[in-house]
Amino acid sequence: MVEEMNNEMAEMNSFTVGEVVTGKVTKVEDKQAFVDVGFKVDGIVPISELSSLHVEKVSDVISEGDELELKVTKVDDDELILSKRAVQAEKAWQELEQKFESGEVIEAEVADVVKGGLVVDLGVRGFIPASLVERHYVEDFSDYKGRQLRLKVVEIEPENNKLILSQRAVLDDEAEAEKSKVLQTLSEGDVIDGTVQRLTDFGAFVDVGGVDGLVHISQLAHHRVETPSEVVNEGDQVKVKVLSVDPENERVSLSIKDTLPGPWETIEGDIKAGDVIKGTVRRLVSFGAFIEVAPGVEGLVHISQIANRHIGTPGEVLSEGETVEVKVLDINIAEKRISLSIRELHEEEQGGDSGQQQEFKTNDNDDHSGFSLGDMIGDQLKKYKS
Structure with missing residues (x-):
């Protein structure tokens, strides 16, 4: 009997800390498991040695009959402590370091x-x-x-x-790969769909398939835009035209304006000769005033058509930003010209011309189309001759 115990002790003492053994689970308790590793004394696997993560119950991780690979962590005369976690960790660190490098x-x-x-x-x-x-x-x-x-x-x-x-x-890697692919496929002139990502003071960034292209504020609409939020909001689905692509610097220039009907097209049929409409004075020049009568559409009130009296400059009567009522004298959509008059409205309101007005009209042989080259550069030519 003493000899058998000595033999058993010799076998137990043959274990060393750090040694990896294989065994079968013989019993599962709440906080530990017993494993037969081929000797008379079953090894103990504490719940803390089952996994690198927190375990509530041993039965959540292993069951009786499971074959486990375990590392010896403690050897006493009558106790063998084993770890499943230590074996897993050793292999895992090696594999993870390789994956980190690659x-x-x-x-x-x-x-x-x-x-x-x-x-x-x-x-x-x-x-x-x-x-x-x-x-x-x-x-x-x-x-x-x-x-x-x-x-x-x-x-x-x-x-x-x-x-x-x-x-x-x-x-991020996938997004970069997709961006590179999109940059290679985009071409100047393409009309594509996009999503407004963010707004800035100078325009809107639009996602066109993994690439954010810039729609400059001047390319948001045909009319003057003060802030991008007047036209678009973040998240809006928009159609854009590709103006330029720089794959090397990952820059794409886009236009929403070029995908929209021109302002002159949108007013066709809506504004006709004889109509009385409201507009905003946008620019005063020596020969008249440009009035915006629709977004992106300006007509000219020639200086002779501003008032029913002689004026030296349009600024004597009008101010930029002022809203005025005008009468359409003539409109040419193809040539993008509108000739307007404020004077005729005054005359109609007064029920006819006074002698002064008649004299003014008799001496007025100006062309009211408002866009003649002579009008545009007349002042400059006079200065040059003088």
């Missing part, structure tokens, strides 16, 4: 949502900081538990049991 993508299921991020089990505990989960801000991660994520190792320190992972790195 940049390989890893797939893992989110095991837990904790303060500041997510936890996964890769044989060792891996942590995904909240800022490295998505490319966009996420306020609530509660529904991420159980999700399968594609990850890259961004920081690894086996000696400190530190493993930082990132899904955002994977998504």
Whole structure:
């Protein structure tokens, strides 16, 4: 009997800490499991040595009859302590360091949502900081538990049991690849769909398939735009025309204006000779005033048509930004010309011409089309001759 006990002790003493053995689970309790490793005394696997993550019950991880690979962590005369976690960790660190070096993508299921991020089990505990989960801000991660994520190792320190992972790195790489592809396929003149991503003082950035192109404020509409929000909002679906592409600098210039009907096309049939309409004084020049009668559409009130008396300059009567009522004398959509009159409205209101008005009209042989080259450059020519 004494000899058998001595033989058993000799066998037990043959174990060394750090040795890896294989055994079968014989019994599962709440906080530990017993494993037959081929000797009379079953080894004990404490619940803390089952996984790199927190385990509530042993039965959540293993069952009786399971074959396990375990590392010896403690040997006494009558006790053998084993670790499943240590074996997994040793293999995992080696594999993870290789994946870190190669940049390989890893797939893992989110095991837990904790303060500041997510936890996964890769044989060792891996942590995904909240800022490295998505490319966009996420306020609530509660529904991420159980999700399968594609990850890259961004920081690894086996000696400190530190493993930082990132899904955002994977998504960023994919976005860059898609951006490069799109930049190669875009051509000047293409008309495509996009989504307004953000607005700035100088325009709107529009996503056209992974690439943000700029619609300069001057390209948002045919009429003058003070701020981009007058025309578009973030999230709007818009049609844009590609003005230029610079793949090397990843710059794309776009236009919304060029996809829209021209302002002159939109007024065709709506404004006719004889109509009385309202407009805004946009510019005063020596020969008259330009009045905006529709977004992007300006007509000319020749200086002779501003008042029913002689005036030296349009500024004697009108101011830029002023809203005025005008009568359409003539309109030519093809040539984008509208001739307007304020004087005729005054005369109609007064029920006819006074002698002064008649004299003024008799001496008035001006062309009212309002866009003659002579009118445009007359002042400059006079200055030059003088």
